[in-house]
Amino acid sequence: MYKALNYWVFGGFSAxxxxxxxxxxxxxxxxxxxxxxxxxxxxxxxxxxxxAEIKAYAASKNIRIRSCAFSGGWxxxxxxxxxxxxxxxxSRAEQAxxxxxxxxxxxxxxxxxxxxxxxxPSRPVVSYKTTWEISTESVKKLLxxxxxxxxxxxxxxxxxxxxxxxxxWKFFLxxxxxxxxGMYFDVGNVCxxxxxxxxxxxxxxYIKAVHIxxxxxxxxxxxxxxxxxxxxxxxxxxxxxxxxxKAINYTGPYTAEMIPFSRLPDMVLPDLPLAEKVAAQMKxxxxxxx
Numbered sequence: 169m170y171k172a173l174n175y176w177v178f179g180g181f182s183a184x185x186x187x188x189x190x191x192x193x194x195x196x197x198x199x200x201x202x203x204x205x206x207x208x209x210x211x212x213x214x215x216x217x218x219x220a221e222i223k224a225y226a227a228s229k230n231i232r233i234r235s236c237a238f239s240g241g242w243x244x245x246x247x248x249x250x251x252x253x254x255x256x257x258x259s260r261a262e263q264a265x266x267x268x269x270x271x272x273x274x275x276x277x278x279x280x281x282x283x284x285x286x287x288x289p290s291r292p293v294v295s296y297k298t299t300w301e302i303s304t305e306s307v308k309k310l311l312x313x314x315x316x317x318x319x320x321x322x323x324x325x326x327x328x329x330x331x332x333x334x335x336x337w338k339f340f341l342x343x344x345x346x347x348x349x350g351m352y353f354d355v356g357n358v359c360x361x362x363x364x365x366x367x368x369x370x371x372x373x374y375i376k377a378v379h380i381x382x383x384x385x386x387x388x389x390x391x392x393x394x395x396x397x398x399x400x401x402x403x404x405x406x407x408x409x410x411x412x413x414k415a416i417n418y419t420g421p422y423t424a425e426m427i428p429f430s431r432l433p434d435m436v437l438p439d440l441p442l443a444e445k446v447a448a449q450m451k452x453x454x455x456x457x458x
Contacts, residue, residue, distance in 0.1 A: 169458045170421045171450045172201035173443065174237060174379070175209050177426040180438040181239075183209040187222045191231050197447035201232040203423045204271060207239035212263040219270025234421040235322070235352075235377045237277040238264040242288070246310070247281025247303035247330075249294060258306055262313050269317025274420070275376040276319050277352045280307070280340075282328040287392075299330050300340070307349060314348040322352035322376040332361050334370040341374045350374040354425070355409050356381030356402070360390055365408035372416045379425045380450065397428035397442055399449040407457040424450050 178193060179185035187204060194202045204210060204222070226233050240260050248254045261278060268276040281303040285291040307321065314321050323331070331337050337351055353375045355364040360383070368375060382402030384394045396402065426446045428435055 169454045170200045170232070170234065170419075171447075171454060172199055172203050172232075172234065172421050172423040173197075173447060173450070174203040174423055174425040175205045176437055177446060178438055178440065178443045179209060181208055184438055188225055191222075191226050191229050193443075194231050194447075195229045197444065198451065199231070199447055201234055201421060201423075202226070203235050203237055203421075203425075204233060204273075205237045205239055206264045206267050206276075207260075210236075210267055212260055212267070214267050214270075216266070216270050219267050223270065223272045233271045233273050235275045235277065235423060236264070236268040236271060236273045238279075240264075241279025242282070242285060243291070245279065245281050246306035247294070247299045249292070249298060249302065254302065254306065258309060261310055265310070265313050265317050265319050265321075268319045274320055275322040275350070275352065276314075277322050277324050277377070278310075279326065279328060280323040281330055284329050286327070286329075296330065303330075304340075304343065307344060311344065311346050311348055315346075319348075320376045321349050323350070324352040324379070325354055325357050327357065327360065334362075334367045337367075337374070338370055341371075347373075350376035352377045352379065354379035354381065355404055355406075356383040356395060359383035359385065359394075359403050363408075364404060365412040368409075368412040368416045368418065375413070375416070375418055375420070377420050378413065378418070378422050380422055380453070381425050384430075392429045393432065394430070395427060396430040397426070397445075399424065399426075399446060399453065406453055410458050422450070 244257045246257045281299045284293045358364040384402045424446045
């Protein structure tokens with residue numbers, strides 16, 4: 169089991185620690201890899217030379233960079249009905265794919281689009297059909313770039329009110345007929361709508377990477393505060409999830425993404441003690457359930 173940590177809990181959204189510091193820390197914690205974030209930790213003008221330097225440094229520490237996350241899809245969407253915004257989003261996604269390829273990543277997390285961003289009233293409400301159609305065309309434009317840099321486009325299931333069930337995901341991904349498109353499967357995000365263990369048997373090879381987190385339901389559903397600061401507390405049946413992923417021969421990365429929204433309005437990142445706790449819990453999950 170490849171165990172990694174997403175950068176944000178270690179370095180925050182304003183990149184308070186360097187890639188090299190993160191790699192060194194991951195080595196000390198006994199992790200297998202790190203997930204670097206593009207758009208904050210690594211700006212979109214990161215050079216190929218800098219990406220190669222980071223890749224080499226990670227290799228020297230025996231730390232892998234199998235996935236990267238692009239943070240820019242909420243405010244500038246590849247599925248926007250606004251042509252100017254959409255073209256800018258596509259340009260940014262292309263740069264993110266270039267950087268991810270230079271780092272040696274297998275997959276890049278991208279956002280497929282949104283029908284409504286509940287926490288940002290400035291963002292437009294877009295029909296599901298429109299989002300599907302525009303996102304489809306945008307992904308088709310990005311696929312040659314993904315092939316060029318040998319990076320999977322891994323669209324995340326997140327609270328964007330689009331592509332909710334595993335069947336919707338399968339229908340959406342089937343239309344591209346490409347090994348370079350798939351899902352970044354977040355097991356905690358799924359819990360609002362269904363059970364994460366139901367997704368692998370339907371999506372199979374489309375699952376390119378996995379985010380590990382948990383979710384605590386309240387009032388028969390839950391909200392943002394359901395994302396706590398303890399991987400062991402919540403609704404996720406990790407044994408069932410790991411069994412379902414092993415049944416489809418998934419061998420990709422398992423990356424903890426720890427953003428403790430339960431602490432709002434007082435959430436502060438980076439949080440090094442929390443990062444250390446999560447690293448230890450990833451090893452505990454492996455020992456107990458994998």
